[in-house]
Amino acid sequence: MAYSVEGIEGLPEIGRGDDLAAIIVAASELEDGDILVVTSKVVSKAEGRVVAATDREQAITDETVRVVATREFPGGVTRIVENRQGIIGAAAGVDASNAPDGTVLLLPVDPDASARALATGIRSLTGRSIGVILSDTLGRPWREGQTDIAIGAAGVHVFDDLRGGTDAAGKPLVVTMPCVADEIASAAELVKGKSAGVPVAVVRGLGRYVGALDLPGARTIQRPSDRDLFRVGADEAYDNGYRDGFEESQSEGSLRRES
Numbered sequence: 001m002a003y004s005v006e007g008i009e010g011l012p013e014i015g016r017g018d019d020l021a022a023i024i025v026a027a028s029e030l031e032d033g034d035i036l037v038v039t040s041k042v043v044s045k046a047e048g049r050v051v052a053a054t055d056r057e058q059a060i061t062d063e064t065v066r067v068v069a070t071r072e073f074p075g076g077v078t079r080i081v082e083n084r085q086g087i088i089g090a091a092a093g094v095d096a097s098n099a100p101d102g103t104v105l106l107l108p109v110d111p112d113a114s115a116r117a118l119a120t121g122i123r124s125l126t127g128r129s130i131g132v133i134l135s136d137t138l139g140r141p142w143r144e145g146q147t148d149i150a151i152g153a154a155g156v157h158v159f160d161d162l163r164g165g166t167d168a169a170g171k172p173l174v175v176t177m178p179c180v181a182d183e184i185a186s187a188a189e190l191v192k193g194k195s196a197g198v199p200v201a202v203v204r205g206l207g208r209y210v211g212a213l214d215l216p217g218a219r220t221i222q223r224p225s226d227r228d229l230f231r232v233g234a235d236e237a238y239d240n241g242y243r244d245g246f247e248e249s250q251s252e253g254s255l256r257r258e259s
Contacts, residue, residue, distance in 0.1 A: 003205030007191040007198035014199075016048040021121030024200055033207020035131040036122070037188035039199040040151055041098055043114050043134055044105045053104040056096055063092035063106060069233025080233065085111060086222050087151055089138040107136065111152025112217030119154040119213055131156035131210040134218070135185040141230060148189035150181035153218040157181075157209045179221055180209055 008028045014020065020042065030036075044050065053059040066082040083092040085107055093107040108114040111134050119132040134152030139145070150158065158181035162173045188201035225231060232240065 003203060005187050005191050005201055005203050007196070008200045008202060009198055011042075011198075011200060014042045014045040016045065016050070018046045019121070020046045021118055021125060024118075025122055025125045028200075028202060030122070030126050030128050030130055030202065031204065032129045033204070033210050034128065035133060035156060035184060035203040035206055035210060036118075037133045037135050037148075037185055037192070037201045037203060038115075038118065039192060040093075040107055040111065040134045040136045041095065041105055042199045043108050043111075043118070043152075047108055047114065049106040049108060050099060050103050051106060052102060053094075053096075054102065056091075056094060056104055059094045059104050059106070060092045063094055068231070069236055071233075071235075083107065084109075085151065086219065087136075087138075088222075089136075093136060093151075108134070108152065112154065112219055113152075115152035115217065116154035116213055123155075123213075129155070129207075129210055133181055133185050133188075135188065137189075148185045150179075150185045150218045150221065153181050153215075155210055155213050155215065156184075157211055157215060158218055158221055160209070180206075181218055181221065184209075 008024065010027050011023060014023070020038075024036065024038075051059065060079060060081070063083050064079070064081040065084055068080040068082060068088055070080070071078045078090060079092075080088065080090055081092050082088045085093070087093060087107070095105045096103075099105045115132045115134050119130060122128075122130050122132070132154050133150045133156060135148040136151045137146045137148050140147065158179065160178045160180045162176040162178070165173045167173055184203055184206065188203060191201050192198045
């Protein structure tokens with residue numbers, strides 16, 4: 001039970017229309033069962049998801065479908081939102097780092113489709129059974145710091161469903177379902193880094209998680225709203241409850257006056 005993670009160095013700066021599959025294949029020697037973890041930024045660049053933005057905040061607003069929480073701080077505001085891809089995080093995935101001045105990077109329109117296209121191209125070029133994970137950096141509730149997660153996946157089992165099995169002591173596993181796609185994305189970030197100029201890593205030794213290109217993608221990792229216990233921030237929940245209580249009392253008062 002061993003695996004390795006190695007960054008693929010020497011990749012050129014990626015631009016709109018570049019054949020990312022061919023570029024990665026030319027810079028690496030891939031084997032059956034390898035999993036490539038690709039920083040979503042380079043996919044965004046290849047797909048032309050670079051937009052002019054003199055105001056990053058407006059770009060965030062444009063990519064937001066639901067505000068989860070906002071917090072002001074000296075010099076600005078942090079917005080935790082749900083974006084068009086259904087991902088909940090800070091700034092809707094809009095990123096000004098590693099982008100030309102006056103522009104921002106948006107996430108791929110459909111990260112799973114992007115991962116599938118990339119995996120299809122790499123498999124075609126190499127004849128190897130390769131999995132692809134697109135990664136991005138997010139914070140976590142209750143914990144400081146950030147880590148990389150999978151926002152797109154193709155040819156990879158995103159979960160290791162252990163439900164129905166038993167642990168080492170023979171006790172039944174009822175809810176255990178590790179999100180291996182997130183674990184792999186996070187491990188790959190240890191060799192990619194934020195400023196090292198290494199946007200792609202190859203994870204070797206986990207071929208048991210590699211499979212067909214039509215496996216469920218990373219979108220299935222996102223928890224449905226009806227099972228989301230933390231759909232809004234704490235302050236927002238309080239404000240909503242206070243407002244609803246006030247409106248209810250006003251309504252009851254109006255009914256008493258009319259009667």
